[in-house]
Amino acid sequence: MDRSAVDTVIRTLIEPFNKKQVSIEDSTTFAGDLEFDSLTVMDFVAAIEDEFDIIISMNQQAEIETYGNLVDAVHTLQGK
């Protein structure tokens, strides 16, 4: 799957978690703009992990601040 296809899938997955209908750019932050708390993060990460059959460990999550970071990380991880 190329980066834009990964982006499309994640955009669909994030919808139920984007309660405030924030418009999503690569620079959108999870903690600041989307106001995800730890429980939301867990459910959202689980949805992505299940869709792509990957693990995004807490260590990797710590490096992911923006939507763009996430798409990049998933794009890299699913190729492995």
Place this chain on the structure above:
Amino acid sequence: MTDTTNQAPDLFDKFDGIIHTRTELLAGGVEDPFNLVMERVISPTRAICNGRETILLGTYNYMGMTFDPDVIEAGKQALENFGSGTTGSRVLNGTYRGHRDCEDALREFYGMDHAMVFSTGYQANLGIISTIAGKGDYIVLDIDSHASIWDGCALGNAEVVPFKHNDIEAMDKRLGRIPAGAGKLVVLEGVYSMLGDIAPLKEMIAVAKKHGAMVLVDEAHSMGFIGEHGRGVAEAQGVLDDVDFVIGTFSKSVGTVGGFCVSNHPKFEIMRLVCRPYVFTASLPPSVVATAATSIRKLMQGGAKRAHLWENSQRLHGGLTKLGFTLGTTEPQSAIVAVIMPDLERGAAMWEALLKEGLYVNLARPPATPANMTLLRCSLCAEHSTEEVETILGMFERAGKAVSII
């Protein structure tokens, strides 16, 4: 102070949110739930708190061993014969006869080959988890794990992968995605202390073993009470033999302070040299290990007390349900009964109303709680009489009505 260009921020600014919440709560006039002083302790179930005689229902003193005459006597003897403290690490001058005896007592209690005593339960999780799971290894753990487990993960260098609470399928999937050749440690708890619910260890451990993972189970809240010999939830579910490491504490059923790990792993003893939270701290005082060893051996014969504690848990759980309170579990699963509060304000008001009735429970709030709940956590003691549990239910009824929760 005029030139601010070179001024770094106050490092305490990050706590402004919690300072604000706390100030607001106390401005409402409630007694500070996190600043209670016990002026005198009368028994495992009674104390003078903030000037009032109070029934203690939030101590984790499940088996009421803190005032056991044999336990007290053992502590006095050790204090007199070995002094007030060891002033040293277990690997230097801090291993006395009593420390070895305490580890013998643990081996007898669990029927396991190795036992290692730490200065606290927190340090046992911190030390074992951070040491055995290293760089390139994976720790798969329940999202509702205790802070000491999370801190053990944070101290080490392994990849940390949480799964939804007690979700066997979520755990299975994550274990299945770990790259081939990586070491795997699954971390579970017997009883989760916030809601008092237990883990389906039998199914979870079978899944962990299918993936070749080692299993660590924290039995802090089940030791002494759950299972035929009080060895915990893994014993009760018949899977203790499949647990690689049991973590426990002396600060609940055992009735003092300290932590431990027991294991049958043939290389376990090397932990004493490589586990930094074990090496770089002073060992427990001689009186503490003497009281712990005596208490642990008495807990092996605690069948009658265990039965009464179950009765207490069932009576309190049933009574609170009947009164209309919302509880953390639909049936009693442990000696913890968690009453779910609608919000922090009413939770704090209810906590204070109970304290004025003469009852102490734990107020638990985010971030320590799952799903941002505010809880009044009740932990029962085998020394609570049946009549006392009825008195407690009356207190809950009056306080609950006064605060309009029921």
